[in-house]
Amino acid sequence: MKAVVTMKYGSPEMLQLREVDKPVPDDNQVLVKVHAASLNKGNIVMLRGEPVLARPFIGLTKPKHPIPGGDMAGIVEAVGKNIKDFQVGDEVFGDLSASGWGSYAEYVVAPEKALVKKPRNLSFEEAASVPMAAVTALQGLKKGNIKQGERVLIYGASGGVGTFAVQIAKAYGAEVTAFCSEQKKETVESLGADHVYDYKKEDLTNHTARYDLIIGVNGYQPISVYKRALSQAGRYVMIGGSTEKLYESMFLGAWHSLFGKKKMTNLLQRANKEDLEEIRKLLEREKLNPVIDRVFPLNDIQNAFRYMEEGHAKGKVVITI
Structure with a gap:
């Protein structure tokens, strides 16, 4: 072969x-x-x-x-x-x-x-x-303990994991805000995101909204920026990213999580048949495209x-x- x-x-x-x-x-x-x-x-x-x-x-x-x-x-x-x-x-x-x-x-x-x-x-x-991208998105949202009606931010929403994260969060009943490039806004909007921002025009550092859950795909921003954008008891989950960002989420995230109600962590995706079965059902119901x-x-x-x-x-x- x-x-x-x-x-x-x-x-x-x-x-x-x-x-x-x-x-x-x-x-x-x-x-x-x-x-x-x-x-x-x-x-x-x-x-x-x-x-x-x-x-x-x-x-x-x-x-x-x-x-x-x-x-x-x-x-x-x-x-x-x-x-x-x-x-x-x-x-x-x-x-x-x-x-x-x-x-x-x-x-x-x-x-x-x-x-x-x-x-x-x-x-x-x-x-x-x-499989891998959708299950990663699902596991990230689950690790962040997503709940119906929450405000969820997907930062890096236009790639493989991000496009699935937007749709899964909507399927769970969340209000979804997405950050991506200007060229990809139309694609992300078509997936059902409630609010879509061009990350070059809308600086998350000065962004006034606060979120119950933030998924940082590839962890582009400093962890302090994500922490600032969390609600009082918000959760941040980093998915992927550079070695520097991984260390930042592992150590600084753990440190930040010791004080106050905000929790910050990262995800190590693992293949899981039960999660893939859940994804299959969402696909069959056309909740995911x-x-x-x-x-x-x-x-x-x-x-x-x-x-x-x-x-x-x-x-x-x-x-x-």
């Missing part, structure tokens, strides 16, 4: 399309013919090997998993004898980040816990854009990564296989 393989850290040129052996499922695995996959910030980390803090998990000197790719959607081609939830011909989607990665390939094997049934109202490309910016074929994977690294994508970047 054809697969994208990377044997060392570096630039997108490290991603090579090669012929490799087709995987064979064991008794507890499903073999899936992959129709589409997608890119997330985690894929960039695995390509570059940065930040170095991630290397104990992704490989100290070279990639631990030579075939990258976490999100995927496809059709079940074979099942192990212990598989109960799926059968040959089922359309599925899932997140392979906790089970060996490998979705940038024509076929992949996965445990049942990594997959759920694909909603019938979604294409394979749409389904592949969902994936936002896809661009679609690349597998043999153009290098340009897909270059485009992703530019940081201008509205929603997700998808790979067709």
